[in-house]
Amino acid sequence: MVKSVPSTKEAYELFHKGALALQRAEYTGMRVDMEYCKRKKEELTIRIAELEQKIYESNFGKKWSRSIGGKRPNLNSNPQLSRFLYSILKLKPVRFTESGQPATDEEALSELDIPELDMLLEMRKFRKIRDTYLDAFMREQVNGYIHPFFNLHLTKTFRSSSDSPNFQNIPKRDKEATKICREALFPRPGHQFVSMDYSAIEVKMAVCYVEDEKLCYDVLHGDMHKDMAIELYMLDDLDKRHSGEAVLRQGAKNGFVFPQFYGDYYGNCVLNLLKWARQAYLKDDTPALVHLKDKELITLDKSGNVKKFDKFLEHVRKVEDQFWNVRYKQYSRWKDKVWYEYQKKGYIEMKTGFRCYGLMSKKDITNYPFQGTAFHCLLWAFVEIDRVFREHKMDSRLVSQIHDEITADILPEECDNAIKLMVRIATEDIRENWKWINIPLTVEVEKAEVDKSWGERKFLNLP
DNA sequence: GGAACTCGCCAC
DNA sequence: AAACGTGGCGAGTTCC
Numbered sequence: 203m204v205k206s207v208p209s210t211k212e213a214y215e216l217f218h219k220g221a222l223a224l225q226r227a228e229y230t231g232m233r234v235d236m237e238y239c240k241r242k243k244e245e246l247t248i249r250i251a252e253l254e255q256k257i258y259e260s261n262f263g264k265k266w267s268r269s270i271g272g273k274r275p276n277l278n279s280n281p282q283l284s285r286f287l288y289s290i291l292k293l294k295p296v297r298f299t300e301s302g303q304p305a306t307d308e309e310a311l312s313e314l315d316i317p318e319l320d321m322l323l324e325m326r327k328f329r330k331i332r333d334t335y336l337d338a339f340m341r342e343q344v345n346g347y348i349h350p351f352f353n354l355h356l357t358k359t360f361r362s363s364s365d366s367p368n369f370q371n372i373p374k375r376d377k378e379a380t381k382i383c384r385e386a387l388f389p390r391p392g393h394q395f396v397s398m399d400y401s402a403i404e405v406k407m408a409v410c411y412v413e414d415e416k417l418c419y420d421v422l423h424g425d426m427h428k429d430m431a432i433e434l435y436m437l438d439d440l441d442k443r444h445s446g447e448a449v450l451r452q453g454a455k456n457g458f459v460f461p462q463f464y465g466d467y468y469g470n471c472v473l474n475l476l477k478w479a480r481q482a483y484l485k486d487d488t489p490a491l492v493h494l495k496d497k498e499l500i501t502l503d504k505s506g507n508v509k510k511f512d513k514f515l516e517h518v519r520k521v522e523d524q525f526w527n528v529r530y531k532q533y534s535r536w537k538d539k540v541w542y543e544y545q546k547k548g549y550i551e552m553k554t555g556f557r558c559y560g561l562m563s564k565k566d567i568t569n570y571p572f573q574g575t576a577f578h579c580l581l582w583a584f585v586e587i588d589r590v591f592r593e594h595k596m597d598s599r600l601v602s603q604i605h606d607e608i609t610a611d612i613l614p615e616e617c618d619n620a621i622k623l624m625v626r627i628a629t630e631d632i633r634e635n636w637k638w639i640n641i642p643l644t645v646e647v648e649k650a651e652v653d654k655s656w657g658e659r660k661f662l663n664l665p
Numbered sequence: 666g667g668a669a670c671t672c673g674c675c676a677c
Numbered sequence: 678a679a680a681c682g683t684g685g686c687g688a689g690t691t692c693c
């Protein structure tokens with residue numbers, strides 16, 4: 203049990219003021235288009251039923267039914283699905299869950315290459331949208347507005363959480379899910395949404411703690427994801443404007459750099475890297491997997507699938523070693539230092555004055571400070587923006603916060619001024635308040651048109 | 666009939 | 678030797 207407390211007056215005050223500012227955002231809330239939700243739910247229900255029907259009528263569905271004594275299979279029951287796939291059909295599970303059961307998640311099912319399972323996955327997606335998001339909006343709305351809670355007392359890291367409904371996990375990556383969910387939410391009539399998010403704030407916090415020259419340089423001037431893609435995939439160079447090579451950079455970023463910073467190891471990373479490589483190709487149209495074969499890192503079978511990758515595994519191990527012991531060696535020393543100090547004192551302390559006590563792993567110790575402190579920057583800006591909006595008697599309001607992002611419901615006449623204030627507070631004023639921020643903070647701003655939903659924000663180029 | 670659990674999946 | 682940080686929540690299942 204990790205027990206955490208604000209240990210300084212300043213830390214206490216941040217959360218005290220933060221709770222009040224967040225409460226005002228909760229009070230304002232977001233408008234829900236109830237008719238839209240109803241309509242979308244009906245559409246989804248039909249699409250789910252169609253998919254269900256197709257699966258029931260297929261040979262796959264009939265076999266499944268026979269295996270449970272002729273009953274209708276429950277397509278939402280993973281234990282039932284698992285018994286059918288892995289005990290009856292004797293398929294080989296690609297992965298096991300934490301508790302040792304064969305996995306039935308998206309990755310495992312799509313690997314089996316059965317059309318009915320792809321339908322089942324699509325059903326799952328539609329159900330998720332309908333039952334987790336649209337239902338929650340309709341259930342939680344009061345007079346047409348949802349008022350999500352933003353909690354400051356629940357996380358180990360001094361981040362926030364949200365519930366009723368959780369406003370911090372609304373789809374943003376899957377295009378269809380994003381559109382359906384976010385187009386249900388609107389600002390107050392005659393207003394427009396503006397949102398502002400910090401760029402790479404967690405790694406910038408790492409720079410503030412660690413004082414690693416190479417990391418600082420990379421964050422400000424370099425491109426570590428490109429560098430790592432070149433090393434990991436053994437490229438001569440990488441052009442991130444080229445769509446095929448951009449995928450390799452993404453692969454290095456999401457398959458190696460981020461997991462490494464969270465504490466993952468090369469054995470998992472190598473699998474991530476291969477997954478990304480499957481859909482990537484080089485400028486001369488060589489598929490990335492063929493390129494890796496040419497470099498003698500992997501071997502391929504006749505259909506072009508990866509057969510052996512032990513050389514690649516060894517290569518990624520070396521890159522990992524280089525990454526921590528050469529490239530970011532000061533970062534590694536910092537980790538050792540805080541680990542030692544935690545063992546001596548029994549707690550860790552953040553720059554913002556919050557302390558985490560209790561049993562923690564080395565990975566925890568070296569992640570919590572960045573995660574917590576990054577959020578504290580956001581919360582400080584949130585408090586200030588809220589204060590200034592009220593001080594200027596503006597009609598604009600803050601309405602939500604997602605760890606490194608703030609969303610505001612803005613009166614159009616106030617829009618330009620509001621954006622100026624928000625950006626200034628988040629990037630300049632904050633550095634006056636916290637002198638230990640030794641690296642420039644930058645934000646990206648998005649703005650929707652008046653009366654447009656949360657799904658229709660457009661990127662705004664700052665002057 | 667509800668509590669506690671697992672699994673899967675959404676966000677940062 | 679093992680190996681990914683922080684949350685919330687819905688559905689199904691099991692246990693009491």
